[in-house]
Amino acid sequence: MKLAVRETVVFAMLGAVMYASKAVMEFAPNIHLLGVFTIAYTVVYRKKALYPIYTYVILNGIFCGFATWWIPYLYIWAVLWGAVMMLPQNISRKAKPFVYMALCAAHGFLFGTLYAPAQALLYGLNFQGMMAWIAAGLPWDCIHGISNFFCGILIVPIISVLRLAEKKGTDTA
Numbered sequence: 696m697k698l699a700v701r702e703t704v705v706f707a708m709l710g711a712v713m714y715a716s717k718a719v720m721e722f723a724p725n726i727h728l729l730g731v732f733t734i735a736y737t738v739v740y741r742k743k744a745l746y747p748i749y750t751y752v753i754l755n756g757i758f759c760g761f762a763t764w765w766i767p768y769l770y771i772w773a774v775l776w777g778a779v780m781m782l783p784q785n786i787s788r789k790a791k792p793f794v795y796m797a798l799c800a801a802h803g804f805l806f807g808t809l810y811a812p813a814q815a816l817l818y819g820l821n822f823q824g825m826m827a828w829i830a831a832g833l834p835w836d837c838i839h840g841i842s843n844f845f846c847g848i849l850i851v852p853i854i855s856v857l858r859l860a861e862k863k864g865t866d867t868a
Contacts, residue, residue: 696743701864706743709736710750714758717751725806725839730799731846733772735853737779738795739861748772767813774809775802796847804840807832 698706713732720727729751736744752768759765778798786794802809807829815825 698743698746702743702746705864706740706746707750709747710754713747713751714754717755718758723842725803725835726842726846728846728849729772730775730802730843731849731853733775734779734795734799734847735850735857737776738850738854739857741780744776745773748776763817766817767810770813771806771809775799778802792848792851795850796844799847799850800840800844802840803843804836806839807836 709732713729716728716732732751733744733748736747740747749772752765752772755768756765775798778801782794782798810832811825811829814820814828815822820828
């Protein structure tokens with residue numbers, strides 16, 4: 696996947712937008728646009744969406760610290776990216792918003808469960824300990840899933856803006 700200079704700049708900016716959106720929403724725990732951007736970028740850029748996604752992951756480590764909490768970020772966003780990649784590309788226009796919102800919500804509801812295996816390995820938790828860790832995080836996962844669902848209403852408009860920007864960008868090149 697060789698990148699043109701324009702793509703490198705665009706993907707760097709999109710990753711920075713992800714990080715900035717998270718920083719702006721810090722006041723509201725587990726309410727953010729990261730799933731929204733991950734889905735939108737993946738729909739538009741497919742495999743190349745990994746560039747802005749991992750730009751965000753690296754920026755998060757740089758500014759918040761490369762600690763044990765960060766390690767699951769190396770795979771947790773790839774799970775959402777992979778789920779989007781498996782969606783059929785010919786979803787009906789009417790169904791798209793609901794499919795994307797539901798997928799975004801599912802990732803939020805499952806975030807703690809996806810995070811748990813790394814926590815278990817890093818902190819030596821047995822299966823019961825890992826399940827207790829998941830159970831303790833369920834209220835936060837509920838907030839995460841519900842907020843991801845409602846934030847997901849922005850996915851289709853963001854996809855439209857990205858496609859328009861891509862069309863304009865290639866028209867001037």
